[in-house]
Amino acid sequence: xxxxxxxxxxxxxxxxxxxxxxxxxxxxxxxxxxxxxxxxxxxxxxxxxxxxxxxxxxxxxxxxxxxxxxxxxxxxxxxxxxxxxxxxxxxxxxxxxxxxxxxxxxxxxxxxxxxxxxxxxxxxxxxxxxxxxxxxxxxxxxxxxxxxxxxxxxxxxxxxxxxxxxxxxxxxxxxxxxxxxxxxxxxxxxxxxxxxxxxxxxxxxxxxxxxxxxxxxxxxxxxxxxxxxxxxxxxxxxxxxxxxxxxxxxxxxxxxxxxxxxxxxxxxxxxxxxxxxxxxxxxxxxxxxxxxxxxxxxxxxxxxxxxxxxxxxxxxxxxxxxxxxxxx
Amino acid sequence: xxxxxxxxxxxxxxxxxxxxxxxxxxxxxxxxxxxxxxxxxxxxxxxxxxxxxxxxxxxxxxxxxxxxxxxxxxxxxxxxxxxxxxxxxxxxxxxxxxxxxxxxxxxxxxxxxxxxxxxxxxxxxxxxxxxxxxxxxxxxxxxxxxxxxxxxxxxxxxxxxxxxxxxxxxxxxxxxxxxxxxxxxxxxxxxxxxxxxxxxxxxxxxxxxxxxxxxxxxxxxxxxxxxxxxxxxxxxxxxxxxxxxxxxx
Numbered sequence: 148x149x150x151x152x153x154x155x156x157x158x159x160x161x162x163x164x165x166x167x168x169x170x171x172x173x174x175x176x177x178x179x180x181x182x183x184x185x186x187x188x189x190x191x192x193x194x195x196x197x198x199x200x201x202x203x204x205x206x207x208x209x210x211x212x213x214x215x216x217x218x219x220x221x222x223x224x225x226x227x228x229x230x231x232x233x234x235x236x237x238x239x240x241x242x243x244x245x246x247x248x249x250x251x252x253x254x255x256x257x258x259x260x261x262x263x264x265x266x267x268x269x270x271x272x273x274x275x276x277x278x279x280x281x282x283x284x285x286x287x288x289x290x291x292x293x294x295x296x297x298x299x300x301x302x303x304x305x306x307x308x309x310x311x312x313x314x315x316x317x318x319x320x321x322x323x324x325x326x327x328x329x330x331x332x333x334x335x336x337x338x339x340x341x342x343x344x345x346x347x348x349x350x351x352x353x354x355x356x357x358x359x360x361x362x363x364x365x366x367x368x369x370x371x372x373x374x375x376x377x378x379x380x381x382x383x384x385x386x387x388x389x390x391x392x393x394x395x396x397x398x399x400x401x402x403x404x405x406x407x408x409x410x411x412x413x414x415x416x417x418x419x420x421x422x423x424x425x426x427x428x429x430x431x432x433x434x435x436x437x438x439x440x441x442x443x444x445x446x447x448x449x450x451x452x453x454x455x456x457x458x459x460x461x462x463x464x465x466x467x468x469x470x471x472x473x474x475x
Numbered sequence: 476x477x478x479x480x481x482x483x484x485x486x487x488x489x490x491x492x493x494x495x496x497x498x499x500x501x502x503x504x505x506x507x508x509x510x511x512x513x514x515x516x517x518x519x520x521x522x523x524x525x526x527x528x529x530x531x532x533x534x535x536x537x538x539x540x541x542x543x544x545x546x547x548x549x550x551x552x553x554x555x556x557x558x559x560x561x562x563x564x565x566x567x568x569x570x571x572x573x574x575x576x577x578x579x580x581x582x583x584x585x586x587x588x589x590x591x592x593x594x595x596x597x598x599x600x601x602x603x604x605x606x607x608x609x610x611x612x613x614x615x616x617x618x619x620x621x622x623x624x625x626x627x628x629x630x631x632x633x634x635x636x637x638x639x640x641x642x643x644x645x646x647x648x649x650x651x652x653x654x655x656x657x658x659x660x661x662x663x664x665x666x667x668x669x670x671x672x673x674x675x676x677x678x679x680x681x682x683x684x685x686x687x688x689x690x691x692x693x694x695x696x697x698x699x700x701x702x703x704x705x706x707x708x709x710x711x712x713x714x715x716x717x718x719x720x721x722x723x724x
Contacts, residue, residue: 342589347567415569
């Protein structure tokens with residue numbers, strides 16, 4: 148090929164486009180094996196940190212489905228996280244569910260509230276919808292906080308499930324790894340399927356999607372419920388991990404944690420939640436260890452990352468990979 | 476004679492005190508190519524928006540292929556076989572050209588909620604064929620944000636075609652394009668419209684394009700239909716020339 152002959156690409160050698168949607172099993176397997184080894188060889192304190200990272204990676208990935216793909220912002224996503232833990236606890240303490248059934252009930256409670264609040268929130272768009280998600284979260288927090296007879300109010304619920312199911316930390320870590328891996332692969336399936344394409348079309352341009360025949364509200368509602376469900380899976384795991392549940396779990400701080408992870412990880416990329424959770428939790432642990440005003444340090448780092456790479460860590464990773472990776 | 480593709484009766488729409496549409500009557504036959512022209516503020520885009528379901532009129536009726544629209548949402552109107560483009564091209568800017576067309580195919584596949592990635596892979600050949608038909612296959616892997624304005628307009632038109640509409644509503648299909656691309660696009664629009672026997676209603680400011688393409692021209696002014704007729708009748712109509720001069724001068 149002579150330079151400047153106008154040929155943009157040889158279409159025969161172009162990669163097959165459908166492959167973008169395939170799961171990179173080699174990558175998944177390497178990450179799972181590496182993480183398993185880390186869990187087995189690390190001391191308990193590190194294992195605890197790793198478990199927390201995995202749970203938040205799932206929570207942030209579920210939130211990311213909304214932020215990056217569906218065109219919605221949730222300022223109250225801790226509700227669906229926390230209600231997973233409350234669903235588990237209440238189904239055992241108030242309905243005498245066996246633990247196994249309670250674990251299934253947790254995410255379903257989250258999905259149910261995702262449906263109810265979602266129906267309200269998709270009636271509005273943009274900042275108005277986001278404000279409504281915040282309002283729904285505040286209502287939920289108030290109820291959980293004040294309905295002492297049922298939720299235990301400020302003192303929460305504990306003792307309903309043995310901490311980490313009575314397993315050794317590394318064993319519980321392996322269970323979490325399995326659940327989180329399967330859940331994130333399911334989210335991948337959602338995003339890179341006909342449904343995901345529809346969600347992304349509606350998220351990017353509701354007017355064009357409507358002209359193609361998609362109603363915005365129903366599509367966004369589906370995304371909202373899926374996101375709530377997987378947030379609930381993360382919350383249920385978190386409830387088992389600590390063997391308790393407090394109103395904080397549905398509170399604004401957990402919401403902000405999730406939002407920060409996604410932004411730090413990089414909007415409009417599937418890996419945002421995973422990258423964000425790893426880096427944010429790492430900072431959280433390290434900064435708290437070395438600095439007195441550790442939140443200030445984290446805040447500054449986030450500001451710098453967002454300024455240097457608006458596409459977040461995912462954007463940085465993409466740039467590095469494209470520089471050192473094979474050229475096509 | 477089959478019923479008209481579009482029949483509009485007594486359409487009225489006000490925005491505050493501004494009368495955008497003032498009892499508009501319009502009948503477009505099946506397979507007809509109709510241009511809507513008129514000075515700025517004449518109500519052309521509002522009319523297109525009412526036909527597409529984006530705006531609900533205050534009074535009056537709209538029938539598409541004999542079916543009366545009754546406050547349907549835009550996506551429901553789209554399903555009745557009305558395809559539209561926007562004055563400012565409306566595409567999925569963060570996706571590739573290929574994925575944009577894939578969205579159109581996915582939307583009409585009837586299984587947009589499926590979780591099977593295999594369904595998307597099966598659409599690949601049809602998507603590429605459609606991109607070839609609008610001569611965008613060379614840009615398939617470009618992100619839409621990075622392609623030219625004219626190519627975006629072309630892509631938007633192609634996506635609308637992929638949804639197999641019976642009636643095409645194009646709001647200024649060539650706005651902001653260079654002279655050559657303008658005529659290339661309108662030639663493409665005409666070729667497809669005739670080949671598939673579609674009904675075409677388009678708003679256009681470029682008079683050359685209008686007279687080249689339209690079989691009938693509707694002139695709008697101040698929210699109403701001012702004149703209607705064959706291109707040569709409109710060209711000879713001195714009153715039309717007056718409002719054009721009066722409206723813009």
